[in-house]
Amino acid sequence: MEDLYREVILDHYKNPRGHGVIEDADAQAEGLNPLCGDEVTIYVQFGEDGETVDEVKFSGRGCAISQASTSMLMEMVQGRTATEIAELPKEDLLEEVGIPLTPVRLKCALLGLGVLKVALHRAKGTPLPQEWAGLDELDLK
Amino acid sequence: MAVTARPALDAQKLRADFPIFEQKIHGKPLAYLDSAASSQKPRQVLDAIRDFYENSYANVHRGVYLLSERATEAYEGARETAREFVNAPAAREVIFTRSATESINLVAYAWGLDNLGPGDVVLVTELEHHSNFAPWQYIAKRTGAEFRLLPIDDQGELQLDALEEHDGVKVVAANLVSNSLGTVNPVTKLAAWAHERGAIMVVDAAQGAPHHRVDVQELGCDFLAFSSHKLCGPSGVGALWGRAELLEQMAPFNLGGHMIRSVKAEETTWGELPYKFEAGTMPIAEVVGFGTAMDYVTAVGVEAIADYESELAAYALERLAEVGGVLTYGPPPERRAGIVSFNVEGIHPHDVAQVLDSEGVAIRAGHHCCQPLMKRLGVAATNRASFYLYTVPDEIDRLAEGLHKTRKILG
Numbered sequence: 001m002e003d004l005y006r007e008v009i010l011d012h013y014k015n016p017r018g019h020g021v022i023e024d025a026d027a028q029a030e031g032l033n034p035l036c037g038d039e040v041t042i043y044v045q046f047g048e049d050g051e052t053v054d055e056v057k058f059s060g061r062g063c064a065i066s067q068a069s070t071s072m073l074m075e076m077v078q079g080r081t082a083t084e085i086a087e088l089p090k091e092d093l094l095e096e097v098g099i100p101l102t103p104v105r106l107k108c109a110l111l112g113l114g115v116l117k118v119a120l121h122r123a124k125g126t127p128l129p130q131e132w133a134g135l136d137e138l139d140l141k
Numbered sequence: 142m143a144v145t146a147r148p149a150l151d152a153q154k155l156r157a158d159f160p161i162f163e164q165k166i167h168g169k170p171l172a173y174l175d176s177a178a179s180s181q182k183p184r185q186v187l188d189a190i191r192d193f194y195e196n197s198y199a200n201v202h203r204g205v206y207l208l209s210e211r212a213t214e215a216y217e218g219a220r221e222t223a224r225e226f227v228n229a230p231a232a233r234e235v236i237f238t239r240s241a242t243e244s245i246n247l248v249a250y251a252w253g254l255d256n257l258g259p260g261d262v263v264l265v266t267e268l269e270h271h272s273n274f275a276p277w278q279y280i281a282k283r284t285g286a287e288f289r290l291l292p293i294d295d296q297g298e299l300q301l302d303a304l305e306e307h308d309g310v311k312v313v314a315a316n317l318v319s320n321s322l323g324t325v326n327p328v329t330k331l332a333a334w335a336h337e338r339g340a341i342m343v344v345d346a347a348q349g350a351p352h353h354r355v356d357v358q359e360l361g362c363d364f365l366a367f368s369s370h371k372l373c374g375p376s377g378v379g380a381l382w383g384r385a386e387l388l389e390q391m392a393p394f395n396l397g398g399h400m401i402r403s404v405k406a407e408e409t410t411w412g413e414l415p416y417k418f419e420a421g422t423m424p425i426a427e428v429v430g431f432g433t434a435m436d437y438v439t440a441v442g443v444e445a446i447a448d449y450e451s452e453l454a455a456y457a458l459e460r461l462a463e464v465g466g467v468l469t470y471g472p473p474p475e476r477r478a479g480i481v482s483f484n485v486e487g488i489h490p491h492d493v494a495q496v497l498d499s500e501g502v503a504i505r506a507g508h509h510c511c512q513p514l515m516k517r518l519g520v521a522a523t524n525r526a527s528f529y530l531y532t533v534p535d536e537i538d539r540l541a542e543g544l545h546k547t548r549k550i551l552g
Contacts, residue, residue: 004495004499005492005495005550010550010551035507037508037515037522038489038521039521061489061521062489063491064489065491065492104491105495
């Protein structure tokens with residue numbers, strides 16, 4: 001228990017990094033976890049090279065796990081290129097989250113990453129791995 | 142005549158029949174408050190299934206040998222038990238299915254496709270589980286009929302006044318008890334209203350039958366669906382009761398083995414009720430276990446269960462109010478079954494359920510297969526604690542303590 005809601009998770013949940021909206025973002029996508037109603041929208045602004053993430057923000061509502069993991073994701077991807085993020089394995093984010101998750105909660109933890117990959121896929125044509133492709137069709141606006 | 146007091150229910154004693162409570166969850170005793178999703182199983186049911194497999198198992202209605210006869214007798218015995226359980230006029234009106242969901246789909250397809258069309262209205266309540274919502278929405282679309290919702294008020298009770306706005310209604314579909322809010326619906330009134338207009342009344346009793354006395358003749362409905370797994374029985378089996386004259390007119394739903402009279406290259410004809418609707422090998426042992434489960438619930442007393450759960454609901458509402466920052470949904474305890482849906486201010490239901498799990502308290506968090514209802518309540522999800530004949534007040538105390546802890550960690 002104390003593991004699951006360890007201090008760093010609660011810190012990100014209560015003080016989310018990069019929480020907000022970017023108007024006229026270069027890349028944007030919205031995702032929904034229909035099981036629990038978690039909603040995440042991610043906005044990306046690229047730097048002058050049109051490839052490096054200059055600013056990234058998220059808005060939405062959801063459980064502590066989805067909100068905290070998306071907040072952590074914002075810090076992880078800052079300054080990386082769209083291609084790097086498209087190739088970013090989910091394990092990297094899960095390592096950062098650092099708590100054991102059941103299959104149901106895993107979906108919460110990975111929602112933000114999926115939405116970000118879809119946003120980049122749409123804006124930059126970066127590849128979308130099989131597991132997120134279904135998300136693109138079903139749950140993303 | 143002497144007034145007979147309803148026999149009281151001794152939950153602590155009944156609890157000993159349920160082996161699941163013998164274990165520890167995260168080192169703590171199990172507080173199981175998710176019986177509305179599915180109930181736990183008493184040893185009597187587990188033993189009946191094992192005994193059936195060990196001593197009587199064979200396919201039913203086929204063999205001329207002793208085992209098949211024994212299996213058929215047990216299977217048909219469960220049908221008679223189901224008939225008695227809902228006070229149906231005849232056992233041939235009771236059809237076994239794979240679930241209450243399949244029971245409703247059977248009616249929606251086999252009755253709906255042939256009896257609905259443009260200009261007809263299908264009226265479903267805002268309280269419905271997706272199982273009594275999606276099939277009707279889909280069949281209405283297929284047939285060109287109009288799909289409409291009967292609204293609820295802010296307490297989660299049906300607005301019967303709104304009935305008068307609807308003409309051309311051919312089907313009214315409602316649950317007996319809402320699985321989300323515990324609302325007990327006035328099905329008798331709805332059925333009378335439907336019949337005055339020549340509509341049929343379809344009742345989803347998946348949540349009602351395990352906790353309230355069901356009498357299809359008193360309800361005055363045309364179809365009633367219920368399931369085994371919420372009623373102390375195994376999963377994978379449900380039942381449909383329907384009026385014989387309607388069932389007889391209906392085309393089959395599934396086709397295949399056992400439901401036929403004769404099969405020729407030119408034409409196939411159907412068997413009699415109830416077999417016309419039981420194609421293929423049914424979940425035989427599960428049907429037998431379902432029968433034992435109905436016997437178990439009847440022996441405890443469905444009315445005693447309803448009374449006891451209403452007391453538990455009142456107690457839970459009281460304890461939750463003491464926690465602070467807890468918003469509850471649904472009607473007052475006297476018009477509510479043993480279900481309490483709630484939200485903790487500022488904390489997502491998944492997080493609430495997760496903290497409670499660490500305390501050994503199992504509740505449901507989500508939309509409870511009622512997305513239209515969640516939208517009406519203006520929430521994405523709720524927490525739900527639900528009770529049954531084995532629930533003890535101590536489990537509700539632990540729920541309240543767990544909520545204090547949740548608020549401390551996440552609030």
